[in-house]
Amino acid sequence: MNGQSTSAPVLRIEDLGMYYGTRSGDVKAVDGVSFAVGRGESVGLVGESGCGKSSIAMTLLKLLPENGRIVGGRIVLDGTDLAPLSEDQMRTHRWNRIAMVFQAAMNSFNPVYTVGDQIIEALETHIETSPDVSMERVRELFELVSLDPGFIGRYPHEYSGGMKQRAGIAMALACEPDLLIADEPTTALDVIVQDRILKELRDVQQALNMSLIYISHDMAVIAEVSHTVGVMYAGRIVEWGDTVDIFQNPMHPYTQTLMSAFPSVTGPKHELAMLGGEPPNLLNPPTGCRFHPRCPYATDVCKTEEPPTVEGSDTHWAACWHPLEA
Amino acid sequence: MAVVDTGVTEVGTRPLIKVEGLEKRFPVASHWFRRSHSSVHAVDGISFELARGESFGLVGESGCGKTTTGRLLVRLAEPTGGHVLFDDGEGAATDITTLRGEELKTFRRKAQMIFQDPYESLNPRRTIFDTVAEPLKVQDACPPLERLDRVSRMLEMVGLSPPATYLFRYPHELSGGQRQRVAIARALIIEPIFVVADEPTSMLDVSIRTGVMNLMESLAERLGISYLYITHDLAVARYMCSRIAVMYLGKIVEMGDTEAVLQQPKHPYTQALLSAVPIPDPTATRAPVRISGGVATPLDPPPRCRFYSRCPIADDFCRDNPHPALEVKDGGQRVACYKA
Numbered sequence: 001m002n003g004q005s006t007s008a009p010v011l012r013i014e015d016l017g018m019y020y021g022t023r024s025g026d027v028k029a030v031d032g033v034s035f036a037v038g039r040g041e042s043v044g045l046v047g048e049s050g051c052g053k054s055s056i057a058m059t060l061l062k063l064l065p066e067n068g069r070i071v072g073g074r075i076v077l078d079g080t081d082l083a084p085l086s087e088d089q090m091r092t093h094r095w096n097r098i099a100m101v102f103q104a105a106m107n108s109f110n111p112v113y114t115v116g117d118q119i120i121e122a123l124e125t126h127i128e129t130s131p132d133v134s135m136e137r138v139r140e141l142f143e144l145v146s147l148d149p150g151f152i153g154r155y156p157h158e159y160s161g162g163m164k165q166r167a168g169i170a171m172a173l174a175c176e177p178d179l180l181i182a183d184e185p186t187t188a189l190d191v192i193v194q195d196r197i198l199k200e201l202r203d204v205q206q207a208l209n210m211s212l213i214y215i216s217h218d219m220a221v222i223a224e225v226s227h228t229v230g231v232m233y234a235g236r237i238v239e240w241g242d243t244v245d246i247f248q249n250p251m252h253p254y255t256q257t258l259m260s261a262f263p264s265v266t267g268p269k270h271e272l273a274m275l276g277g278e279p280p281n282l283l284n285p286p287t288g289c290r291f292h293p294r295c296p297y298a299t300d301v302c303k304t305e306e307p308p309t310v311e312g313s314d315t316h317w318a319a320c321w322h323p324l325e326a
Numbered sequence: 327m328a329v330v331d332t333g334v335t336e337v338g339t340r341p342l343i344k345v346e347g348l349e350k351r352f353p354v355a356s357h358w359f360r361r362s363h364s365s366v367h368a369v370d371g372i373s374f375e376l377a378r379g380e381s382f383g384l385v386g387e388s389g390c391g392k393t394t395t396g397r398l399l400v401r402l403a404e405p406t407g408g409h410v411l412f413d414d415g416e417g418a419a420t421d422i423t424t425l426r427g428e429e430l431k432t433f434r435r436k437a438q439m440i441f442q443d444p445y446e447s448l449n450p451r452r453t454i455f456d457t458v459a460e461p462l463k464v465q466d467a468c469p470p471l472e473r474l475d476r477v478s479r480m481l482e483m484v485g486l487s488p489p490a491t492y493l494f495r496y497p498h499e500l501s502g503g504q505r506q507r508v509a510i511a512r513a514l515i516i517e518p519i520f521v522v523a524d525e526p527t528s529m530l531d532v533s534i535r536t537g538v539m540n541l542m543e544s545l546a547e548r549l550g551i552s553y554l555y556i557t558h559d560l561a562v563a564r565y566m567c568s569r570i571a572v573m574y575l576g577k578i579v580e581m582g583d584t585e586a587v588l589q590q591p592k593h594p595y596t597q598a599l600l601s602a603v604p605i606p607d608p609t610a611t612r613a614p615v616r617i618s619g620g621v622a623t624p625l626d627p628p629p630r631c632r633f634y635s636r637c638p639i640a641d642d643f644c645r646d647n648p649h650p651a652l653e654v655k656d657g658g659q660r661v662a663c664y665k666a
């Protein structure tokens with residue numbers, strides 16, 4: 001997907017760190033992450049299960065659990081650094097400026113109120129509106145995410161997994177945010193409904209010039225929604241670039257493994273590749289390049305020294321001692 | 327009740343599970359609705375069989391009744407109609423919809439469910455060890471002193487390694503994909519013979535997903551486990567399942583060998599589904615999906631073909647006749663469509 005605007009970024013993250021304190025030490029889930037998201041741009045965030053994708057998302061919204069703490073860095077949203085803001089100050093940004101579709105669909109809703117009432121409440125808290133207008137807006141939102149408006153007055157437990165997920169998307173879009181973070185928003189959707197929702201999301205994005213951070217393990221969906229892709233490994237961004245570059249000329253060996261074997265529905269049925277070795281332990285990440293214990297190209301320097309950032313082009317970089325040739 | 331043809335795979339072997347005319351309706355009563363006797367037809371008279379050691383895929387639109395079907399098959403919900411016959415070779419086949427007490431407990435040891443949403447299904451106040459060990463404890467399936475060892479091995483098998491770093495954490499300290507693997511470990515640890523796997527790998531990256539799929543397959547071979555494998559990922563269904571059923575609004579609309587259904591889909595819904603599979607190439611363009619938008623509603627559907635309002639080839643005959651029955655078409659699969 002192409003054609004994003006190149007104006008000043010809506011969001012700039014600088015050297016962000018967020019650790020979870022545990023009895024065995026700090027889990028370094030976000031460890032020195034920097035990137036920027038332009039207005040109207042879609043960034044796809046990918047990486048192995050447990051590498052810190054949701055942690056970045058929750059840090060941006062400052063919805064951290066008790067044991068999670070920001071250890072450094074800045075989160076600059078339209079010129080304001082969110083990192084030092086108090087919970088009260090944060091509330092004025094959440095939902096109407098920066099909204100989120102949670103990986104945990106249930107986090108969007110309280111089980112004791114109907115889904116419709118909760119979306120209406122969000123609307124009435126953040127934008128001035130009358131009950132009739134709110135109700136009309138909820139209907140619109142339901143149709144946008146292909147939900148039967150007959151379910152507006154129903155409780156979350158009466159929704160199927162995918163219906164809940166769609167209601168979460170409706171909720172996040174309700175206040176027309178500047179930046180939407182969608183964390184695995186379509187894992188419970190069939191490909192037809194997913195296709196329709198991704199289209200609607202693109203339309204909303206264009207109409208509002210909304211920026212999007214889309215977290216997914218589904219590389220096919222990433223290929224469809226994102227202008228730019230960030231690849232995460234063990235709490236860090238290891239490669240960043242234009243979507244076409246990332247798919248066609250990956251520079252980082254980890255990205256290459258991500259791109260190597262897509263199971264296919266109609267093509268030949270090939271053996272599925274697996275990344276060997278243990279997933280990294282974020283309590284005590286490997287020294288040097290964090291990917292070195294599993295990297296086929298690792299040399300001695302990779303084991304001890306942090307890899308440099310190498311640029312493949314103006315819009316494409318990777319952190320690696322021996323980046324792959326295009 | 328009429329005899330239903332459920333499409334046996336192998337002649338002569340008795341199926342592990344035989345589903346006959348299964349139905350589940352949820353009554354609807356709320357101030358939003360003036361209609362008083364509305365109901366959601368979540369599962370609307372479906373029949374199929376599952377052989378021993380077989381993986382049977384269930385795919386279909388979000389909200390079409392897959393999870394409800396799975397819950398009925400492991401008796402986490404009671405049907406409003408139909409039967410589920412379970413025959414593990416030990417004694418006569420039993421209708422699990424009527425099991426009580428000790429019989430139900432024995433059945434629960436044999437049948438497990440991996441729940442779709444690992445954020446809702448794991449008890450937040452239990453450690454990972456307690457969660458995964460729970461079925462062993464409830465079923466008294468393993469001496470207490472060996473539990474730690476067995477749980478550790480299971481965690482390792484689902485890629486939560488080293489297990490020591492996970493055993494005494496709580497669910498909220500895990501990522502989505504890590505929770506999903508805890509849910510898998512819990513269901514498989516007592517070596518059941520039937521598992522309903524509801525989107526078990528939807529939050530896993532390709533590499534870890536492949537590992538989990540291999541594990542499930544090797545357990546199926548070693549222990550003869552049968553899976554009802556619910557998924558939206560048709561590629562996963564292709565790798566895991568020998569046969570597959572496609573559901574739409576509570577009905578099975580196409581069912582047969584996975585390769586036949588995926589390579590030569592006959593029902594217009596299945597065809598649309600396959601055309602919507604995204605392509606992992608940012609430069610590729612895909613033909614637009616041909617079925618009309620419309621929101622499928624399971625609230626009191628009219629008696630005609632459930633797909634009528636969105637079907638690109640529907641005609642007056644479809645409008646004026648009841649929902650079509652599943653019939654064998656060339657290619658071998660069963661299809662519920664007057665025009666396929």
Ligand SMILES: Nc1ncnc2c1ncn2[C@@H]1O[C@H](COP(=O)(O)OP(=O)(O)OP(=O)(O)O)[C@@H](O)[C@H]1O
Binds near residue numbers: 055056065068103504
């Ligand atoms: N509250 C917590 N306390 C301690 N560790 C945590 C906590 N929450 C998450 N973690 C750990 O932090 C790491 C990053 O978790 P995160 O949820 O960000 O992963 P993710 O990339 O979103 O993975 P997935 O794709 O599986 O959802 C994981 O290894 C996880 O076990």
Ligand SMILES: Nc1ncnc2c1ncn2[C@@H]1O[C@H](COP(=O)(O)OP(=O)(O)OP(=O)(O)O)[C@@H](O)[C@H]1O
Binds near residue numbers: 157159161190389
């Ligand atoms: N407890 C309930 N009360 C009322 N309606 C319900 C209940 N559980 C499910 N339903 C309805 O039954 C239908 C089928 O739901 P089910 O969860 O089986 O769908 P599904 O095929 O698993 O969908 P998904 O792929 O989105 O998870 C839906 O319309 C849902 O709203």
Ligand code: SF4
Binds near residue numbers: 253293307320322
């Ligand atoms: S820095 Fe070395 S170990 Fe790390 S990815 Fe590059 S080649 Fe592999």
Ligand code: SF4
Binds near residue numbers: 595638663664665
């Ligand atoms: S029976 Fe008619 S409406 Fe139903 S799927 Fe076939 S052609 Fe379409």
Ligand SMILES: [Mg+2]
Binds near residue numbers: 055502503
């Ligand atoms: Mg996550």
Ligand SMILES: [Mg+2]
Binds near residue numbers: 442
């Ligand atoms: Mg479901």
